[in-house]
Amino acid sequence: MVKFDTLSIVIPVYNEARTIHQILDLLRGLQLVNNISKEIILVDDCSTDNSADVIQAYAIRYPELRLRLLHHTVNQGKGAALHTGIREATGDYVIVQDADLEYDPEEYNLLFKPILRGFADVVYGSRFMGGNPHRILFFWHSIGNQLLTFLSNMVTDLNLTDMETCYKLFRRDLVQGLQLEEKRFGFEPEVTVKVARIPGVRIYEVGISYYGRTYAEGKKIGWRDGFRAIFCIFKYGLFKS
Structure with a gap:
């Protein structure tokens, strides 16, 4: 059994004032296996609403949460926010958590299983395997996700089912x-390609739930990001960078 002490949870934030307290409530109540502690790093990517104020008020109210708020003075994109959060992380492991409510933090413990048993260095949470709840939304989005995962697998020689998932540990x-x-959203294919190149790396995938949002509910990724993802797959997959 592998033991580790701290999980760093990196949350990119852009105009999430309406729901950010809900994800923080979930993280505050979350009990991780083996008494693993939580380091929560939020990166405000120059939000135009009062996301930063909401987060700061929450941190004052719950100081035991080990919440750190970092700021970008210019909006740079989700990937840039993740770069900042990952760079500042101090935990043994790092997980990406979106600020919305599409993914359930209770399932971190599912992702831990292959880590704690000594099998894995990296674990992806797949929305497309297992019997967990999955909101039914857009047909063409699902086709797009399958295409991007297929192309990514071609250049990495992995057999992932969900390269675009948020939950990457x-x-x-x-x-x-x-x-x-x-x-921006090119983070997902880039990090997958570069992780796959690490000598001896052990990558696992576990099934997770998915409570997807519509665009009316605040979903931000669009078709342009899909074309950028294809570009990134071939840029980083065929040419070392």
Whole structure:
């Protein structure tokens, strides 16, 4: 059994004032296995609403939460926010958590299983495997996700079912050792390609739930990001960068 003490949870934030307290409530009540502690790093990517004020008020109200708020003075994109959060993480492992309510933090413990049993260095949470709840939304989004995962698997020689998932759990030294460049949603294919190149890395995938949002509910990713993801797959997959 592998033991580790602290999980760093990196949350990119852009105009999430309406729901950010809900995800923080979930994280505050979350009990991790083996008494693993939580370091929560929020990166405000120059929000135009009062996200930062809401987060600061929450941190004052719940000081025991080990909540750290970092700021970008210019909006740079989700990937750039993740770069900042990953760079500042101090836990043994790092996980990405969106600020919305599409993913359930209770399922961190599912992702831990192959880590704690000594099998994995990196674990992806797949929305497309297992019997967990999955909100039914957009047909063409699902086709797009399958295409991006297929193309990513072609260049990495992995057999992932969900490359685009938010829930990616990394051993901190591995992810901090990557030279990451993509500042928007290209983070997902870039980090997958670069992790796959690490000699001897052990990558696992476990099934998770997915409570997806519609665009009316605040979903931000669009078709342009899909084309950028294809570009990134081939840029980083075929040419070392």
